Amino acid sequence: MSDRKAIFITGGGSGIGRAVARYFGERGWFVGLGDIDKAGMRETEEMIGHGFTYSHVFDVRDRAAWDEALEAFSVAAGGRIDVLFNNAGIPLGGSLLENSTEEIERCLDINLKGVLFGAQAAHPYLKKTAPGxxxxxxxxxxxxxxxxxxSVYSATKFGVRAMTESLDGEWAEDGIKVHSLMPSFIDTPLLDHNPNARSNEGIRQRVQEAGLEITPAEEVAAAAWAAVHGERLHTVVGKTAKRIAFGARWMPGRVRKQTRESFRPLGQ
Structure with a gap:
């Protein structure tokens, strides 16, 4: 087995995935990128240096494709995978009544099922390099x-949180750490998407109008490094996320009131 540690990152073609890939690559790790965006992964590779990266085009919704991707990366990395960063995801905004069946299923499949499939596929590799x-x-x-x-996006992220807590218990005896990142609005291309097919108003515009801060992706990358090397179950990233976490714990009634007052249907 190679002495160089290895991390495989889904959604590595842009945004948080790219920032984390660069952060770990700069610190001597061998970096694997998984994405449906081949051109984006190529750009990430060029930022890191081709000698320290491996890319694999695949869809996280495809369980068999996960096995193929991780086996190929393990071989490229000299027989080891130390970290799987289960990061690929898509946004979906608008009220539930405005979301189409196709949008709901796609968000659930990528953001939740894709993460569950990744965990299943990664376990034997992470057990091999455990503890740590x-x-x-x-x-x-x-x-x-x-x-x-x-609501759909929130449901998927509550699901990821629950899965993290469940596997933290299930995999403790294997010596595998299971942690999550909980970022607020991060400065990535996802903010420039429309929240759903019925809206012409971008997510970034909504965030700025609400007076919320947009956190640099590099801050998430540093948090990912700390999460991998630390013991904290959930790492909250960004002022908005920290404010929500504090309020939800200590002032739930106030958070509920503010949340109900903040909702503005699309087009208003």
């Missing part, structure tokens, strides 16, 4: 308190 190996899942501030106008 880690399954790191991208949850969200939307997994701390449900976000009006993003």
């Amino acid at each position: 190996s880690c399954l790191l899942n991208t949850a969200s501030a939307a997994g701390i308190y449900g976000t009006p106008g993003a």
Whole structure:
């Protein structure tokens, strides 16, 4: 087995995945990228240096494709995977009544089923490099308190949070750490998407109008490094996420009132 530690990152073609790939690559790790965006992964590779990366085009919704991707990366990495960063995800906004069946199923399949499949596929590799190996899942501030106008997305991130807590218990005897990141609004290309097919108003615009801060992706990358090397179950990232976590714990009534007052249907 190689002495160089290895991390496999889904959604590695942009955003948080790219930032984490660069952060770990700069610190001597061998970095694996998984994404449906081949061109994006190529750009990430160029930022790190081709000698320290491996890319695999696949869809996280495909359970068999997970086995193929991780086996290929393990071979490329010299027989080891120390961290799986279960990061791939998509946004979905708007009220539940505005979301189409196709949008709901796609968000559930990528954000939740894809993470469960990744955990299943990664376990034997992480057990091999334990103790010290880690399954790191991208949850969200939307997994701390449900976000009006993003009920499906919030449901997936609560699911990721629950799965993290469940596997933290299940895999403790194997020496595998299972942790999550809970970022608020991060400065990635996802913010420039429309929340759903019926809206022409971008997510970034909504965030800025609400007076909420947008956190640099590099801050999430540093948090990912700390999460992998620490013992904290959930790592909250960004001022908004920290404020929600504090309020949900100590002032739940106030958070509920503010949440109900903050919802503005699309087009208003």
